Amino acid sequence: MMNAKQYEESLRKLKLVVYLFGKKIDNVVDDPIIRPSMNAVAATYELAEKPEYAEIMTAASHLTGKKINRFTHIHQSAHDLVMKSKMGRLLGAHTACCFQRCVGCDAMNALSIVTYDIDKKMGTGYHKRLQDYVRYVQENDLVCDGAMTDPKGDRGLPPHLQKDPDLFLHVVEERKDGIVVRGAKAHQTGAVNSHEIIVMPTLALREEDKDYAVAFALPSDAEGIIYIIGRQSCDTRKLEEGMIDRGNQIFGGHEALVIFENVFVPWERVFMYREYQFAGTLVEKFAAYHRQSYACKVGVGDVLIGATQTIAEYNGAEKASHVKDKIIEMNQLNETLYCGSIACASEGFKEPSGTYSVNTLLANVHKQNVTRFPFEIARLAQDIAGGLMVTLPSEADFRSPEVGKWIEKYCQGRADVPTEQRLRILRLIENLTLGTAAVGYLTESMHGAGSPQAQRIMIARLVDMEAKKKRAKKLSGIEE
Numbered sequence: 451m452m453n454a455k456q457y458e459e460s461l462r463k464l465k466l467v468v469y470l471f472g473k474k475i476d477n478v479v480d481d482p483i484i485r486p487s488m489n490a491v492a493a494t495y496e497l498a499e500k501p502e503y504a505e506i507m508t509a510a511s512h513l514t515g516k517k518i519n520r521f522t523h524i525h526q527s528a529h530d531l532v533m534k535s536k537m538g539r540l541l542g543a544h545t546a547c548c549f550q551r552c553v554g555c556d557a558m559n560a561l562s563i564v565t566y567d568i569d570k571k572m573g574t575g576y577h578k579r580l581q582d583y584v585r586y587v588q589e590n591d592l593v594c595d596g597a598m599t600d601p602k603g604d605r606g607l608p609p610h611l612q613k614d615p616d617l618f619l620h621v622v623e624e625r626k627d628g629i630v631v632r633g634a635k636a637h638q639t640g641a642v643n644s645h646e647i648i649v650m651p652t653l654a655l656r657e658e659d660k661d662y663a664v665a666f667a668l669p670s671d672a673e674g675i676i677y678i679i680g681r682q683s684c685d686t687r688k689l690e691e692g693m694i695d696r697g698n699q700i701f702g703g704h705e706a707l708v709i710f711e712n713v714f715v716p717w718e719r720v721f722m723y724r725e726y727q728f729a730g731t732l733v734e735k736f737a738a739y740h741r742q743s744y745a746c747k748v749g750v751g752d753v754l755i756g757a758t759q760t761i762a763e764y765n766g767a768e769k770a771s772h773v774k775d776k777i778i779e780m781n782q783l784n785e786t787l788y789c790g791s792i793a794c795a796s797e798g799f800k801e802p803s804g805t806y807s808v809n810t811l812l813a814n815v816h817k818q819n820v821t822r823f824p825f826e827i828a829r830l831a832q833d834i835a836g837g838l839m840v841t842l843p844s845e846a847d848f849r850s851p852e853v854g855k856w857i858e859k860y861c862q863g864r865a866d867v868p869t870e871q872r873l874r875i876l877r878l879i880e881n882l883t884l885g886t887a888a889v890g891y892l893t894e895s896m897h898g899a900g901s902p903q904a905q906r907i908m909i910a911r912l913v914d915m916e917a918k919k920k921r922a923k924k925l926s927g928i929e930e
């Protein structure tokens with residue numbers, strides 16, 4: 451296993467092609483905008499080294515028996531899945547942002563199920579390839595970006611009917627030694643902090659779309675891959691001199707638009723090629739795992755609740771009954787989210803490949819709650835924090851020899867709490883509910899791992915409505 455420092459050094463060796471604010475950046479690791487997101491991934495290495503988190507953060511590889519980081523593990527039991535949920539909460543609370551490493555883990559696990567199923571039905575040899583790949587990732591303790599979401603163009607049209615065929619990533623050439631692909635993947639969490647990128651189709655496909663039914667893995671710096679970093683609200687605060695206005699002093703996340711401009715993939719890295727019948731299952735398996743992974747937001751919620759209680763105390767308002775009640779409400783919502791992630795994990799079951807799947811219905815119910823509860827928790831945090839959170843002068847003014855004294859005087863709360871502490875906690879709440887971290891806590895909660903409607907469709911499909919009707923009819927004496 452790598453430690454955090456070794457991880458950072460390993461990123462320096464990559465030759466990524468990255469653009470940010472219209473410029474190509476050569477040093478991703480030290481870029482002030484990207485650095486906090488690297489810190490968050492580094493935490494997945496750092497905590498794995500701590501003996502007190504060993505059970506949560508590490509596992510024994512089913513391929514080699516060696517101790518590995520849980521983010522590279524193929525789940526072998528429901529206990530493994532429960533530990534994965536706990537790991538999400540732990541790291542969410544440690545970083546208060548998206549720590550990015552779950553997507554690759556979810557991609558490998560989904561592929562470990564589906565490659566086995568494809569081989570069974572089609573006589574292909576994908577599962578062995580995937581296992582070799584997983585072994586490589588485990589032995590080198592790598593971060594994998596899991597790339598599913600295509601740009602999608604006209605949402606009313608399937609891939610092959612799009613005016614521009616590249617709006618879904620597809621195979622453009624078959625060679626003796628591999629395939630060539632073109633297209634893009636959008637919203638890629640942690641893309642430039644990854645050693646590898648695992649690509650999967652974005653939706654269920656028909657035969658006409660079989661060139662789009664492709665899954666593969668590549669080193670993140672493979673020739674032809676280009677990263678364009680997404681903007682986040684308040685991102686340029688990271689370029690400012692002071693630290694207070696950032697809110698979160700250490701961690702952050704990033705997303706990128708990843709372009710695949712005629713990229714070659716050798717056969718040994720291809721895990722699905724034109725088996726369009728399995729694209730839908732792969733999407734569903736990945737989505738279920740990633741919906742479980744949204745235990746991360748429970749951890750971020752822990753931080754936001756802690757910040758809210760702190761500001762209530764700094765304001766001298768913590769004893770007001772409505773404040774106490776609102777904080778209870780925040781906790782109840784946050785723990786309800788935790789229940790969902792733990793439940794879908796504990797009801798995990800063994801797939802034919804031996805990999806453990808989460809309970810798909812419960813994973814979808816959990817993620818549906820995640821599209822709502824963080825918004826309510828954030829609303830209550832803003833209610834308790836008060837308007838100063840958004841009208842507060844800058845740190846530069848606070849430090850100013852001319853006006854700083856007035857900020858010190860008029861922005862204070864309780865007399866025994868230094869004004870600076872009040873400013874710091876307000877900035878953290880701002881960061882989590884409006885700033886760079888709101889990307890992860892709110893919009894990503896809405897759209898990450900599939901937008902709300904995607905879960906509702908799955909819930910409708912997975913509930914056993916006939917059984918429910920039968921019970922109701924029996925008890926009311928209806929005979930049909």
Ligand code: SF4
Binds near residue numbers: 548745890
């Ligand atoms: Fe992991 Fe959560 Fe970030 Fe998804 S949003 S990659 S589940 S931390």
Ligand code: FE
Binds near residue numbers: 548639894898899
């Ligand atoms: Fe996400």
